[in-house]
Amino acid sequence: MSENKIHHAPEGLPAVQMQGVHKWYGEFHVLKNINLDVARGERIVICGPSGSGKSTMIRCINRLEEHQKGHIVVDGTELTNDVKNIEIIRREVGMVFQHFNLFPHLTVLENCTLAPIWVRKMPRAEAEEIAMHYLEKVRIPDQANKYPGQLSGGQQQRVAIARSLCMSPRIMLFDEPTSALDPEMIKEVLDTMIELAETGMTMLVVTHEMGFAKTVADRVVFMDGGEIIEVNEPHEFFNNPQHERSQLFLSQILQH
Amino acid sequence: MSDASSEKAPAAASFWRDPEKRAWLFQVLVVAVVLALFGYIFQNTLHNLEKRGISTGFAFLNNEAGFGVLMSLIPYDETYTFGRTFLVGLLNTLLVSAIGIVFATLFGFIIGVARLSSNWIISRLAALYIEIFRNLPLLLQILFWYFAILPLLPHPRQSIELGEAVFLNKRGMYLPAPITESGFGWVLAALGVAIVASVFIARWARHRQDTTGQTFPVFWTSLGLIVFLPWLAFGITGFPLSWEYPELRGFNFRGGITVIPELFALALALSIYTAAYIAEIVRSGIQSVSHGQTEAAYALGLKPGQTLRLVIIPQAMRVIIPQLTSQYLNLTKNSSLAPAIGYPDLVALFAGTTLNQTGQAVEIIGITMGVYLTISLSISAFMNWYNKRMALVER
Ligand SMILES: Nc1ncnc2c1ncn2[C@@H]1O[C@H](COP(=O)(O)OP(=O)(O)OP(=O)(O)O)[C@@H](O)[C@H]1O
Ligand SMILES: [Mg+2]
Numbered sequence: 342m343s344e345n346k347i348h349h350a351p352e353g354l355p356a357v358q359m360q361g362v363h364k365w366y367g368e369f370h371v372l373k374n375i376n377l378d379v380a381r382g383e384r385i386v387i388c389g390p391s392g393s394g395k396s397t398m399i400r401c402i403n404r405l406e407e408h409q410k411g412h413i414v415v416d417g418t419e420l421t422n423d424v425k426n427i428e429i430i431r432r433e434v435g436m437v438f439q440h441f442n443l444f445p446h447l448t449v450l451e452n453c454t455l456a457p458i459w460v461r462k463m464p465r466a467e468a469e470e471i472a473m474h475y476l477e478k479v480r481i482p483d484q485a486n487k488y489p490g491q492l493s494g495g496q497q498q499r500v501a502i503a504r505s506l507c508m509s510p511r512i513m514l515f516d517e518p519t520s521a522l523d524p525e526m527i528k529e530v531l532d533t534m535i536e537l538a539e540t541g542m543t544m545l546v547v548t549h550e551m552g553f554a555k556t557v558a559d560r561v562v563f564m565d566g567g568e569i570i571e572v573n574e575p576h577e578f579f580n581n582p583q584h585e586r587s588q589l590f591l592s593q594i595l596q597h
Numbered sequence: 598m599s600d601a602s603s604e605k606a607p608a609a610a611s612f613w614r615d616p617e618k619r620a621w622l623f624q625v626l627v628v629a630v631v632l633a634l635f636g637y638i639f640q641n642t643l644h645n646l647e648k649r650g651i652s653t654g655f656a657f658l659n660n661e662a663g664f665g666v667l668m669s670l671i672p673y674d675e676t677y678t679f680g681r682t683f684l685v686g687l688l689n690t691l692l693v694s695a696i697g698i699v700f701a702t703l704f705g706f707i708i709g710v711a712r713l714s715s716n717w718i719i720s721r722l723a724a725l726y727i728e729i730f731r732n733l734p735l736l737l738q739i740l741f742w743y744f745a746i747l748p749l750l751p752h753p754r755q756s757i758e759l760g761e762a763v764f765l766n767k768r769g770m771y772l773p774a775p776i777t778e779s780g781f782g783w784v785l786a787a788l789g790v791a792i793v794a795s796v797f798i799a800r801w802a803r804h805r806q807d808t809t810g811q812t813f814p815v816f817w818t819s820l821g822l823i824v825f826l827p828w829l830a831f832g833i834t835g836f837p838l839s840w841e842y843p844e845l846r847g848f849n850f851r852g853g854i855t856v857i858p859e860l861f862a863l864a865l866a867l868s869i870y871t872a873a874y875i876a877e878i879v880r881s882g883i884q885s886v887s888h889g890q891t892e893a894a895y896a897l898g899l900k901p902g903q904t905l906r907l908v909i910i911p912q913a914m915r916v917i918i919p920q921l922t923s924q925y926l927n928l929t930k931n932s933s934l935a936p937a938i939g940y941p942d943l944v945a946l947f948a949g950t951t952l953n954q955t956g957q958a959v960e961i962i963g964i965t966m967g968v969y970l971t972i973s974l975s976i977s978a979f980m981n982w983y984n985k986r987m988a989l990v991e992r
Contacts, residue, residue, distance in 0.1 A: 405892050432898040442893035446911050455907060456897035458810065465807035501893075508897060 354417055356381045356512050356543040357402055362411035364397060371397050372408065373567045379512075379545060384538050386554040386575070387547045389564035390590060395547045398564070399514045402545070403434045416511055432460060435505030439517040441497045443489035449476070449500050450485040453507045461508065468507070475503040479533050495526030499533055506537075513537070515546040549594060555579065563587045642959060657955045658683070664950060666941045668857050679951050686946035687968060693860060693942060694929040697867035701928060702921070704868060705875025712880045723876065730873035736934055738870055743862035743938040753849050764843055770856040771843035780834035787830035788823065795819035859940035863932065871928045875921065882917035883909065915987050922980045926973055933969070943968060 357379040364372035371394050379385055387395050400406040401413060404420055404427045413420045415430045444452050453472035457463040463471075476482045479499035481492075489497055498518055505513060515534065519527045531553050538544060538557045548554065554561055554575050561578040563571040563586075571578065571587045582588045612618050646653055658680035665675050670688045673681060712723040730738070748767055751757065756764040756771075764771040795818075802813035831838070843853030886909050894904040935942035936949055948965045952958055 403896055405895060428898065428900070431895060434896070436893075436896035438889060438893065438896075440889055442887075442889040444890065444893070444908055444912075446915070456899060458806065459812075459903050459907065460898040462810040462812060464810040467810070504897070 354381070355379055355414075356383070356416060357545070358412070358414040359398075359401075360412045360414075362398075362401065362408045362413060364401065364406065364408045364410075371567050372401070375411070375569055377562065377569060377572070379543060381511075381543055382541045383559045384544045384557050385546065385560055385562055386558040387545065387562045387564060388549060388551075388554070388590070389570075393564040394567040395564055396516050399436075399516060399545050399547060402512075402514060403431050403436055405436075432508065433510055434512045434514060435508060435510035436514040437498070437501050437505060437516070437518045439521050441489070441494070441501045441521075443497055443501055443504070445489050448486050448488055449481070449492070452489065452500060453504045456504075456508050472503070472507050475506045476500070478506075478536070479503045480529075493526060494522045495529045498522065498526075498530045502530075502533055502537070512543045512545070515544065515548065517547050517549070519548065519550060551579065551594065563590065565590070646959070651956060653957075653960070655960055657957050657960070660955070662951070662954070664954070666946060667939065668860065668941055679955065682951055683943070683947050683964070686941060686943035689860075689941055689946070690929075690932055690935075690943040690968075693864050693867065693932050693935070693940065694925075696860075696864040697871065697928050697932065698925050700864070700868035701871035701875055701924070704872035705924075706879055708872060708876035709879025709883075712876060713883060727873045727876050730870055731877070735866065735870050735931055736937060739863060739866040739934055739937055742866050743858065747858050747862055753845060756845075756850075762840070762842055764850060767858065768849055769858045770861050771850045772854040772856065773840040773842045774852070774854045776839050776841055778837040778839070780837035783830045783834050784827050784837070787826040791819075791822040791826040794822055794826075798822075857940075859935075859938050862938055863935055863940045867928050867931060870931075871924055874924050874927075878917055878920045878924065879913075882913040882920075885916045886912045918987070919980050919984055922976055922983075926976045929972055929976075930969060 355378040357377070359375050359377045362372055362375040363370070375398060377385075387399065389395055397406055401408045401420075402415060408420075416433050418426050418429050420426060420430060443449075444455070447455065450469060450472055453476065454463075454465065454468040457468040457471065458465060461468075473482055473485065476485055479502055481496055481499055481503075484492060484496060484500070489500065492500065502518075518534070519530050522530060527550070531550060534544075534546070534553070535557055544557075546553070546558075558575045560572055561575050562569055563573075563578070563582075563584070565586050571582065571584050573583065578587070579591065582591055609615070643653065659678050661675075662677055662679050662682045663675050666673060666682070666685055668689065669685045670692060671681075671685060673685050708723045708726055711719050712727065714720045714723070750765060750767040753764075753766045753768055756766040758764055762773045795815075798813075798818055799815050802815045806812055841852050843850040843855075890908050890912065891904055894908045895901075899907065932942060933944040936945040939945070943965060948961055952961045955961070
């Protein structure tokens with residue numbers, strides 16, 4: 342997608358490093374000793390039963406949730422309480438949500454230019470040019486002056502993807518981007534994500550779309566009960582899961 | 598459209614079956630019935646008044662009133678006309694409403710935000726305030742402040758003081774009065790210049806950001822200008838403003854501005870009561886913006902302040918403003934409880950004393966209703982305009 346926007350990291354430096362990460366909600370131990378390194382350009386699909394901590398884990402990467410123990414290093418910057426670090430990381434990490442979370446009071450174009458203008462301090466004309474570029478990539482340039490409420494779910498999710506890309510992120514997080522969509526719209530969003538993957542973007546995707554995992558993922562991470570149970574390449578994971586819980590999960594979702 | 602009209606139109610439905618024509622007919626009928634009803638009532642009233650020998654018309658407005666009032670913003674004594682009494686009452690109503698609106702908004706926003714505080718005690722206290730003041734009848738609250746609390750204040754000699762300038766006692770509140778001398782016009786002019794300059798700076802900053810991306814601290818610059826320029830003019834013209842401080846003479850204060858206890862109690866009760874509603878409006882307005890909006894803004898790298906200003910407040914205001922206007926409307930209408938404690942508002946002076954003296958009930962009640970109706974309709978006209986302008990575009 343963005344041919345020139347991917348910066349390749351110094352050799353050996355992972356895009357995301359999580360070491361011994363723990364998180365509690367009060368008494369409830371929601372993330373237990375998470376260890377995961379994501380290489381630059383790598384596509385990770387995260388799956389697991391509901392409530393297993395998938396969302397919580399990826400939301401820790403851009404500090405929408407705070408971890409209480411362990412280290413998270415994103416693009417060479419460690420996430421601490423330092424507001425400066427959080428700012429740097431959020432600028433480099435894009436996120437797409439299950440419910441799109443577009444700003445309803447702004448047009449599609451304004452949704453896309455808001456952060457470049459206020460965070461990247463970009464002139465409006467340049468921000469608009471970039472926004473139109475990405476709106477073309479997700480194939481909705483003609484909707485630029487509409488409001489989010491006037492678009493279909495699939496279109497809204499594609500706008501959300503374009504909005505994130507306008508900040509030229511180096512890492513993209515997706516939290517169940519297709520699970521709020523009607524079946525006929527899922528494909529258009531998945532296609533957009535596949536095209537994004539082809540550009541070499543580092544992606545962490547929480548999804549139950551196993552077809553997407555098979556085509557795109559470099560590795561599949563299976564979580565249950567707040568732990569990473571299995572990390573495997575997709576072919577192995579789907580045909581020869583190593584753990585009983587992975588097998589159970591796969592047998593359940595394959596029934597549908 | 599032009600193509601369509603050249604084609605043959607579908608056969609017209611008969612008059613009775615065409616919903617548009619039917620609706621039109623019903624509207625005409627309703628208007629006719631209403632007009633007839635009003636005409637009948639009007640005729641009947643005139644007839645009855647005539648029979649009882651009561652003169653009609655508005656000539657009484659030019660008669661001498663013959664009574665004094667407790668408080669007036671314009672020169673007034675018993676030799677002025679009833680027309681002047683009306684004006685005094687109207688101004689007093691507008692005054693107490695304006696004071697009430699300012700303080701209700703101020704308290705309301707503070708308490709509404711406090712209600713959302715993550716500090717348990719603060720949020721509980723705010724909730725308590727809201728529940729208490731929303732659930733007690735307003736008339737009772739007015740009586741409470743006037744008859745129960747104000748008399749507990751000290752005598753003039755032991756007044757509660759604020760920097761030897763503001764005094765509060767059971768006879769009311771006393772404030773210093775500004776006295777302008779020649780040259781003060783320059784200060785006002787400087788203020789005007791500063792405001793105009795701020796507008797231009799805001800435009801210029803917007804333009805610069807659009808073209809170069811650089812942001813400019815518009816708020817702080819404007820604030821600086823608006824504070825600094827008038828002070829500069831003030832200094833250059835040799836401080837052409839003095840204050841007349843209230844002074845204790847004999848048993849009470851003289852000089853300065855006197856806020857009579859009736860005004861103080863009424864404004865306080867109206868502010869505190871309406872603030873409870875405004876607090877709820879502010880809370881629900883902010884909460885109506887889903888947390889996902891904040892998360893999306895944070896994920897894009899916007900800072901908390903920017904998120905509040907660019908994402909949360911514009912959405913919350915759409916919910917808050919219309920309800921806020923209707924609270925302002927309620928407050929203005931509620932100020933007509935003034936006669937309960939003897940504050941000389943429009944209802945007390947005009948629909949009360951003037952009516953008793955002249956007996957022109959129909960005209961006086963009519964005019965008074967007309968005034969409240971005019972205020973209310975102007976506020977709701979504004980509200981409709983605002984809603985139309987700000988409504989979120991949906992599919
Ligand atoms: N703010 C919160 N406070 C308390 N518990 C929470 C909070 N958010 C999530 N949880 C709990 O943490 C656990 C993990 O939640 P999370 O949203 O990460 O799961 P998930 O794997 O994304 O599930 P799903 O597939 O349903 O989205 C769940 O049991 C959830 O109830
Ligand atoms: Mg989830």
